[in-house]
Amino acid sequence: MTSPPRAARRDGGDLGIWLADRRAEVDAALDRFLPVAPACPPRVSDAMRYSVFAGGKRLRPTLALAAAEAVAAANGDDPALARALALPVACALELIHTYSLIHDDLPAMDDDTLRRGRPTSHVVFGEGLAILAGDGLLTEAFALMAREPAVDADPVLVRRKVRAIGIIAEAAGACGMVGGQAIDLEAAGSGAAFDRDGLRAMHARKTGALIGASAAAGAVLAGATDDQLASIERFAAELGLAFQIVDDILDVEGASADLGKTAGKDAAAGKPTYPALFGLERSRQMSADCVQRALEALRATRLEGRLPDIARWILNRRT
Numbered sequence: 001m002t003s004p005p006r007a008a009r010r011d012g013g014d015l016g017i018w019l020a021d022r023r024a025e026v027d028a029a030l031d032r033f034l035p036v037a038p039a040c041p042p043r044v045s046d047a048m049r050y051s052v053f054a055g056g057k058r059l060r061p062t063l064a065l066a067a068a069e070a071v072a073a074a075n076g077d078d079p080a081l082a083r084a085l086a087l088p089v090a091c092a093l094e095l096i097h098t099y100s101l102i103h104d105d106l107p108a109m110d111d112d113t114l115r116r117g118r119p120t121s122h123v124v125f126g127e128g129l130a131i132l133a134g135d136g137l138l139t140e141a142f143a144l145m146a147r148e149p150a151v152d153a154d155p156v157l158v159r160r161k162v163r164a165i166g167i168i169a170e171a172a173g174a175c176g177m178v179g180g181q182a183i184d185l186e187a188a189g190s191g192a193a194f195d196r197d198g199l200r201a202m203h204a205r206k207t208g209a210l211i212g213a214s215a216a217a218g219a220v221l222a223g224a225t226d227d228q229l230a231s232i233e234r235f236a237a238e239l240g241l242a243f244q245i246v247d248d249i250l251d252v253e254g255a256s257a258d259l260g261k262t263a264g265k266d267a268a269a270g271k272p273t274y275p276a277l278f279g280l281e282r283s284r285q286m287s288a289d290c291v292q293r294a295l296e297a298l299r300a301t302r303l304e305g306r307l308p309d310i311a312r313w314i315l316n317r318r319t
């Protein structure tokens, strides 16, 4: 599977280099942070690592790091220091995202056999271990954030960290991603159709919540003011929707080999998607409008850095 950092690098942009550097930083940290035998039974450690290191764009960690940098730069603080502070949270977000993909692919959920260009976890390890690998990743994410960075001596940083953990827990939980998945599951089972608002509300929980939490947690760790946080939240809400609309478009237009997952699956299953509801052209326009609004949200508080480029990358992504 072609990863966006490499794809972006091919496009020759400065963003491509920044993304590749962030991805390398996140991957190295994930390798350090994930438990190994004998602390953890090898089978579960192998299954967790199989999915985490299968590729993936690392969008959520990248957003957290970019938001931390942008806030630090705007407030006259050191962006590299803010990024270092946000790195464990960035990794935890990727662990939570990977758990959601493993569970989403299970026969009881979306029942898929290809993810990140590889056979899905339950195909390789069996259903029981795939469930446990997901459970392990979710739990390790919170253990990691509790442990790192070690800021106990600094009450300001402790407060920021606890707030960031709370934001992520809410986004991943029953009122966020889990709730969105439950709505999706129920609709798939009953054959109920979504209208525009229903589709948007489902995706806001299922994919939007964690994307929003990624940007918000990075901003909070870097000491965002209330105005800055509100601006980042508006940016990320639009970005999350754009991401989902583009995902639906790619499901129609993309090839499984490029996407690293089964293309055309949503259409084949008669799932409610943006192209199904609005057609491809209108969906493209809607995703571009979301990104436009996302950029405006940032301008309101002059928070920029890498965030606008990331928004444009999401709009133009092919994987």
Ligand code: GRG
Residues within 6 Å of the ligand: 055, 056, 057, 058, 059, 097, 099, 100, 101, 103, 104, 116, 177, 178, 181, 206, 207, 244, 247, 319
């Ligand atoms: C099982 C609680 C639970 C939730 C699952 C996120 C999710 C909820 C399911 C994934 C289903 C899906 C394919 C949704 C479309 C948007 C999406 C999350 C795509 C995958 O995210 P990317 O493109 O993946 O960031 P990579 O592999 O690049 O990290």
